[in-house]
Amino acid sequence: MKIAIVDYGAGNLPSVERALRALGAETERAVDPRQLETARAIVLPGVGHFAAFVAGLRERNLTWALRAAFEAGKPMLGICLGLQAMFASSEEAPGDPGLGFFPEQVRALPTNVKSPHIGWNQLRKTRESILLRGIPDDAYFYFAHSFAAPASAAPTVAACDHGFPFAAVIERGSLAGVQFHPEKSGETGAQVLRNFVESVQ
Amino acid sequence: MTLARRIIPCLDVDAGRVVKGIEFEGLRDMGDPAELAARYNREGADELVVLDISASVQGRATFLETIRRVAEQLNIPLTAGGGIRTMEDGRAVLRAGADKVTVNTAAVHRPELISELSQQFGAQAVVLSLDVKRKGDSWEAYTHGGRTATGLDATKWAAEAVARGAGEILLTSIDRDGTCSGFDCELTAKIAQTVPVPVIASGGASTFEDFLAVFTDGRADAALAASIFHQETRSIAAMKKFLAERGVPIRLSR
Numbered sequence: 478m479k480i481a482i483v484d485y486g487a488g489n490l491p492s493v494e495r496a497l498r499a500l501g502a503e504t505e506r507a508v509d510p511r512q513l514e515t516a517r518a519i520v521l522p523g524v525g526h527f528a529a530f531v532a533g534l535r536e537r538n539l540t541w542a543l544r545a546a547f548e549a550g551k552p553m554l555g556i557c558l559g560l561q562a563m564f565a566s567s568e569e570a571p572g573d574p575g576l577g578f579f580p581e582q583v584r585a586l587p588t589n590v591k592s593p594h595i596g597w598n599q600l601r602k603t604r605e606s607i608l609l610r611g612i613p614d615d616a617y618f619y620f621a622h623s624f625a626a627p628a629s630a631a632p633t634v635a636a637c638d639h640g641f642p643f644a645a646v647i648e649r650g651s652l653a654g655v656q657f658h659p660e661k662s663g664e665t666g667a668q669v670l671r672n673f674v675e676s677v678q
Numbered sequence: 679m680t681l682a683r684r685i686i687p688c689l690d691v692d693a694g695r696v697v698k699g700i701e702f703e704g705l706r707d708m709g710d711p712a713e714l715a716a717r718y719n720r721e722g723a724d725e726l727v728v729l730d731i732s733a734s735v736q737g738r739a740t741f742l743e744t745i746r747r748v749a750e751q752l753n754i755p756l757t758a759g760g761g762i763r764t765m766e767d768g769r770a771v772l773r774a775g776a777d778k779v780t781v782n783t784a785a786v787h788r789p790e791l792i793s794e795l796s797q798q799f800g801a802q803a804v805v806l807s808l809d810v811k812r813k814g815d816s817w818e819a820y821t822h823g824g825r826t827a828t829g830l831d832a833t834k835w836a837a838e839a840v841a842r843g844a845g846e847i848l849l850t851s852i853d854r855d856g857t858c859s860g861f862d863c864e865l866t867a868k869i870a871q872t873v874p875v876p877v878i879a880s881g882g883a884s885t886f887e888d889f890l891a892v893f894t895d896g897r898a899d900a901a902l903a904a905s906i907f908h909q910e911t912r913s914i915a916a917m918k919k920f921l922a923e924r925g926v927p928i929r930l931s932r
Contacts, residue, residue, distance in 0.1 A: 491775060496753065524777075525800040588874065593802040593845045595876050596899065597682040597724055597929045617682055617929040619755060621777070621802040623845070638679055661755045661777065663719075663931070 480674070481507035481516035483543070483559075485523070485533030489660065493522040493556060496660040496667060502674045510542035518677040519546055522660075523558030527583070527624070528570035530558050540576065547578055550651045552677040557622060560647060560654030569624050578652055581630045586623055587640040593623045594639040598657075600646065606634040608646055608653055608672050616665045618645070618657035625656055680927040683893045684724035684900035685914055686757075686878060687907045689714060689748070692732045694740050698905045699731075699856070708908045711744050716751040718907070721914040722931035723754060727848070727902060729780070730760030731823065738767075742774045749775025757805055757848075768795045772803065780848055782807040783821035786828050786835070789842055796843025801875075806844040808836055810865065811852045817865055824852040832865075833872045840873045847877045848902065854882025861888055863896035870897040878902050886912070886920040893926050 482494055484506040497504050497520070504520075507513055521543070523530050534540045546553060555563050562575045567583035575583070586592040597617040602609065625643035628636035632649035636642045637656070647654045653673065659666035689696045689711050696714055697705040708714070715726055728748055730741040738761075745758050758771045759780025768779045779799075785791045785806065795804045809824045810817040810832040817832035828835075836847055849869050851862035861879045870877040876899035879892045883903040892898045906912050915931065922928040 489777065492749065492777075495750070524803065526797065529798070591874055591876050591899065593875065594681070595802060595846060596684055599679045601679055621755070621845075623801055639681065658755075661753065663753050667753060 478515065478517035479503045479505045480518045480520055480677070481505055481512050482520045482522060483513075483534070483539060484508050485530060485537060485539065489522050489524050489556070489658065492660045493520060496670055497674065500667065500671050500674055507539075508537055510538050513539070513542045513546050513551075516551070518552040518554070518673075519543070521553060521555045521559035521562065523556065523562065524621070525558065526569065527558065527561065527567040527575075528573045530562055531570070531573045531575060534562075543576055547576070547652065552651050553653065554673050555654035556660070557656060557658055560644070560656050561624060561626060563647070563652060563654055564626050564630070567624055579626075579630055579632060581626055583624050583626050584641070586625060590640040592640070593621060595621050598637050598639070600635040600637055602635045603628070604634040606646055607648060607676050608655065608669050609635060610672050612665055612668050617662070618659070618665060619661045620657045622656060682724070682927045682929040683898070683921070684878075685889070685918060686725045686727055686900055686902040687718045687723050687914070688727040688729060688880070688902050688904040690729050690731045690904055691741065691744055692730075693737060694744055696908065697731065698908070708905065712747040712751050714908065715748040718914065719752050719754055722918055722929070723914050724929060725755045725757065725900070726752060727757045727780075728776075729758070734761070742770055745771060745774040745776055759805070759807060765791070765794050765798065768799070772799060778803050778805050778846070780805040780807040782809065785839065786819065786821050786830065789838060792839055792842040792844050796845070801843050801845030804844050805846045805848050806836065806839040807848045807850070808832060808839075808869070809850045809852055812865070817868075820852060824850075824855070833869060836869055836873050840875050844875065846875050847873060849877055849879055851881035855880075857882050858884035860884065861892040861896055861898070861901065863891050866892055866896035866898050870899070876900060886917050889917060890921060890924055890926065893921065
């Protein structure tokens with residue numbers, strides 16, 4: 478069975494696909510709900526605007542399919558906006574509900590720091606993490622975002638600080654997410670993806 | 679936990695080759711973009727910029743193919759630009775594998791281009807390329823690769839571009855470009871303190887000390903250089919070690 482990469486019509490899909498394939502994972506671009514049903518695991522990549530993202534999912538009938546996959550306990554990895562979409566809503570588009578797997582609202586980075594938060598930053602592990610296995614505590618990851626989920630959210634396993642402490646890595650049950658871009662984070666990022674792929678074998 | 683300062687090599691490309699402008703000589707061939715990209719990726723570059731310096735409509739397909747070949751070599755972010763005139767130009771560059779697109783001339787003529795790109799792809803994907811020359815006590819923005827004065831004050835234009843959704847500024851001092859006399863730290867600090875987005879300093883870099891100065895006095899979030907890295911006389915790894923030893927937050931490769 479393959480890993481389905483959700484193709485909602487924009488974003489960083491090709492680089493995520495290339496990074497997963499470089500690890501030997503079989504992937505397919507999912508544009509149809511049935512592909513999510515038959516997949517071994519789901520990767521939800523995303524860059525851009527929250528409203529465009531949830532609209533793209535909705536137009537392809539992927540919103541309910543992702544909720545069904547969550548109910549069925551299918552492993553899922555959200556990347557950047559894909560992580561944010563797992564929450565109830567975002568200040569970026571308050572009228573557009575997210576997938577709602579977690580109840581918190583994604584917030585804008587405050588004005589006392591440079592936003593977008595662009596560049597390589599470090600993490601603070603708060604719990605044991607599957608995605609961060611084998612990665613040194615002082616490793617750097619590439620971030621590029623203006624919004625983030627609060628680190629106080631229940632699934633947070635590693636936080637990062639930029640204006641406020643935010644969820645950099647989340648893991649709970651079958652759900653996982655990273656606010657940084659593992660596909661752009663060099664060898665360290667490849668290790669995160671390898672950990673995900675191995676966890677769903 | 680600190681956001682690292684970034685070291686960004688830049689590939690100026692023309693007709694599918696990396697080139698370097700030499701005064702009175704024209705362009706010198708510096709190699710294959712994909713090969714150089716692979717080397718920089720390996721040596722610990724934090725990001726890569728690819729600029730189409732010919733920026734001709736005819737050369738567009740070749741440039742997109744270059745982006746595709748370069749992107750395949752990277753597991754770090756890629757920024758591409760040069761001659762981006764429309765939303766469709768921007769989309770094509772991002773589809774080809776770039777994470778961010780730079781705009782300059784077309785955005786001066788029609789600032790809405792920045793808003794449109796930002797709404798579609800997000801502020802983190804839109805970089806204002808700001809080429810400036812000192813004019814008395816201030817700086818003036820230039821277009822067309824530094825050849826055309828706009829009459830726009832650089833700080834005001836930077837602020838407007840950010841308000842419209844530019845997520846980063848690639849700031850080039852035309853006065854310093856190609857001089858090897860170091861970055862213009864006064865200019866960089868001025869812009870970095872004016873705008874609420876990261877600033878990438880460019881123009882004039884020659885030594886490790888130049889980079890140290892632009893990260894301290896210049897308050898730059900990132901620093902870019904082209905030809906000083908191409909000939910392997912200065913390795914990125916050695917520069918990063920130099921900066922880290924002097925207290926600059928830097929991502930060191932393992």
